[in-house]
Amino acid sequence: MKNKEIQEKRMKEYFIQATRNILKSEGIKGISVRNIADQAGYSYATLYNYFKDVNDLVFLCVNDFQKECKEYTINQTSKTSDGIDKLKKIVMAYIGYFIEYPGIFDLFYIAPIGDFGTKQSTIDVINNSLDEVCETQWNYCITHNIYTSVQVGILKNKLKYTVIGLLLLYLNRRSPKSYSEFMNNANKEVEQLIRN
Amino acid sequence: MKNKEIQEKRMKEYFIQATRNILKSEGIKGISVRNIADQAGYSYATLYNYFKDVNDLVFLCVNDFQKECKEYTINQTSKTSDGIDKLKKIVMAYIGYFIEYPGIFDLFYIAPIGDFGTKQSTIDVINNSLDEVCETQWNYCITHNIYTSVQVGILKNKLKYTVIGLLLLYLNRRSPKSYSEFMNNANKEVEQLIRN
DNA sequence: TGTTTCTATTAACATTGTTAATTATATTTG
DNA sequence: CAAATATAATTAACAATGTTAATAGAAACA
Known part of the structure; x- marks a missing residue:
């Protein structure tokens, strides 16, 4: 009876693995x-x-x-010590991850959620995606009195909306046209938000 | 030679009209x-x-x-006199327009732009969409020394990213779940941005 | 080994965007 | 006005999509 479950899990993993590969390389348009x-x-x-x-x-x-995204941000910021600087770099790395894998941005923020069929826990992971990546730094800032926990609550939201807005407009080819201009804008916005 | 053009324009208008109806009622998923x-x-x-x-x-x-969107915001705010209050109400009406017609949000901000086939002027209209709706109020604020023109430039961007982030997360059923909670969040964010 | 139960595959259907072939309609010309 | 031609609209067809039903194959068990 246990073999069945193991085999089923394995089979599922094959399909999930394939799906991940396609999403990372071709994006959602490659999914069929x-x-x-x-x-x-x-x-x-x-x-x-x-x-x-x-x-x-x-x-x-x-x-x-x-x-994977969280690990990506950790690796990209391992040399920076805790604090606001690291927070900013993590956010920029988060942005960088979705720039490198636009298909994953589509999955997280654009793909339609079935009327019922998508688990709430999955939606929760998406909604806490950025917060979770920044979690240790937010905590650091609170315990070191850089921000109050109320400020952090407000900042988290602002940061989320801004990052997603920036990414949506750039990845969906609205504006700006060039990568460097986008990174300029992103840097500016994140900077302004974090230095209150 | 002129008849031809008139007829062609008329034919195009029939199809465009039909497309608009579908987008407003069924959304992009209804387009075929x-x-x-x-x-x-x-x-x-x-x-x-x-x-x-x-x-x-x-x-x-x-x-x-x-x-249509601009007219919508004008009608919804006709009783409010120029200034920051009106600016805020216009932004909230802009949000309301896309809440009422989610398919138009999809068209403006999500629909993929063909590698070439979508005119730059159309993309410009989309990118200036919110700014254009707020234009007279921004000007009012500058001429009445409520904001400097530099501040306005910064605010325009912040507002754009925030509004689009908010709408994307809500319309694509990420968060929040309820309309009232969404409106609360939107109000708060716009308020905080506009009052410095 | 033979039977049954589960698993994987092929066939099939409806729907999509798009192009080619064909028919109907205007327009021009004799 | 009638015949020839150009233009516009339609049907047929193709390839790709998601999904379900019918079949073939393998595994488990008696």
Whole structure:
């Protein structure tokens, strides 16, 4: 009876792995049932023995990406010591992650959430994505009296809306056109927010 | 030679009109070549005699919607006299417009812009959408020394990112869940931004 | 080994955007 | 006005999509 579960888990992992690869390389536009199944080494209909539909499958990648994203920001900022500077660098690294993998931004913030089919816990991970990445620095700032916890609460929201707004406009090719200009804007906005 | 142009313009208008109706009622998910052509009273292939593809057609609605959006904000704030209060109300009305027509938000900020096929002027309209709606109030604030023009430049950006971030998260069903909570958040954010 | 139960695959359907072939309608010309 | 031509609109067709139903294959068990 246990073998069954192990095998099922393994099969699911094959499909999830394939989905992650496609999301990272081709983005959401590259996602299709047949494409995923091909990369997983199975037929497209087999997928439906393990997942309700393709949307269900796609959102199962959120946890892995959030984990990867956090590690990414940690690695990019390991040399900086705790405090506001590090907070800023983490936020910029967070932005950098989605610039490098626009398909993951689509998944987190744009892909439609099925009327019911997407777990609340997944949505929670998305909503806390930026906060979680910054968590230790927020705590550091509170315990070292750089911010009050009320200020942190307000800042978290402002930062979230600003970062997502910036990314949406740039990744969806509204504005600005150039990467360097975008990074300028992002730097400026994050800077202004964090230095109160 | 002139008749031809008039007729062509009229035909285009039929399709654009149909596209606008669908966007306002069903949203972008309701857009399909056959659906548009049905509502326009023609066959689906006829559409290709007047438009490069369906994306081209969809983005032609941007100008109309921007105009409508501006009128919407004017009507909703006609009783308020110029100044910061009016500015805030206009921004909230702008938000309200996209809450009422989520499909238009999708068109403005989410729909993918073809590698080439979408006119730069259309993209400009989108990027200046909020600024244009607020224009007279920004000018009022500058001439009455409420803000400096430098401050206005900074505020415009902050406001844009915040409003779009707020709308994206709410309309795409990330957070918050309830309308009233969303309006609370939006009010708070806009308020904090505008009062320095 | 033979039967049953689960798993994977192929077939099939409806829907999508787009193009080619064909028919209907205007326009021009004799 | 009638015939020839150009233009506009429609149907047919294709490839790709998500999903379900029918089948074939493998595993488990008697």
